[in-house]
Amino acid sequence: MRDYQGYFIDLDGTTYKGKQQIPAAARFIKHLQDAQKDILFVTNNSTRTPEFVAENLRKNHNINVTAANIYTTALATADYLLSVAPSMSKVYVVGESGLKQALVNNGFVITDNDPAYVVVGLDTDVTYAKLEKAVLLIRNGATFIGTNADSNLPNERGMVPGAGSIVKLVEYATQQQPIMIGKPESIIMKMALKKVQLPKESVIMVGDNYHTDIQAAINVGMDSLLVYTGLSRPDEVLRERIQPTYTVKSLDEWKI
Template sequence: MKKYAGYMIDLDGTIYRGKEKIPAAKRFIENLQAKNIPFLFVTNNSTQAPEKVVANLAKNFDIHVTVDNVFTSALATADYIADLDNEKRTAYVIGELGLKQAILDQGFKFEETTPDHVVVGLDYDVTYHKFELATLAIKRGATFIGTNADTNLPNERGLVPGAGSVIALVECATQQKAQYVGKPETIIMEKALKRLGLAKDQVAMVGDNYMTDIQAGINFGIDTILVYTGVSTKEQVAKKAIKPTVELDSLDQWEV
């Protein structure tokens, strides 16, 4: 069993299932903490600030971490556009507070008419007017960035539209594809690895979803640990040409 110096870890389906606790996940995190092994929760959720993620983990799952352990697609997107061009510092953003705050924290100013970048993520109050502003700005030459391609999100009512569905409308209106940041793209992985300060061969990506978590690790060239507590099934993964490095029924099976 290989020992890793650091871990990137998915949240929903891996650390918890919706509002349901996964006891093995809590033990896994506590083992990492006890051994001072660095880890980042790498999540495609762009709506919440890290403080909200930390509060949710503590209140609902008795898992106690800091904001330094959380890396959202919003943070990755903000890091990405900050690195594109130091002279281009304006953005128009469709998204929730988590995304807007991450971009503001990188020193960007919001601009509706002629922004350098248009960033689109999940927005629970999206309107035609917001789509209109985004479309016109992209047509004028703004860089078009999407936080993540997830078309749907599971909640207690079923599968509801995700960020990918919102972004797809802008893609249709502009006839232009967004540059996606979140899993399974490598951008979020690159930015997460930079925050961990480790090399690729020192880390593993832990997740429950082959199509996002594991594919992101494979695309980025790092080891992957698939735990069967969420989305993907053994039958589905058996059909994949590239298998995860490790497959587990429970995180209790993994020794950090």
């Protein structure tokens, strides 16, 4: 087993299940901290700020981290735009406060007046008018960016529509493929590696979902650890052509 310095870790299904704690995850994080490993929670959720996510981990899941340990698709989207767009570029956003704040904090101007980019993420207050504006702006030449392709999100009511459902609607109406940022795409992983300033050979991706977490690691050439506490099931994963580097039933099994 390679001695990894960096750990990219998924949240829902890996670190917790909605509001339910996963005690093994808290012990796993504590072991990593004691070993002075670099920890970054890499999540497709663009709706929350890093500060909110870190506070939730501290208060509700016994995981003592700060906003510096959180990397959302909102942050990855802002970092990606910084790498390709001039400063003060105009962006139209379908999304919530976490996404908008990340963009504003990095110098982007949120407007529907001739934006260069349209960013579409999860928006629980989405309306036809917002989607109509996004579609028209993209058809008029704005670059289309989607935060992530998750079709559903698990919550106490069941599998509700995810950001990918909204992105797909805009994609269908514009007949344009978006630039996708979140897992399983490589963009968020490359941005996260840049943030921690580690080579990919020194980092492992830990997650519960083969089709997002593990596939993201595969797409960027990183090792991966699939934990069976969330979405993916062993019989399903065994049918995949490329297997995770490691699998465990519980994060208690992982030896650092």
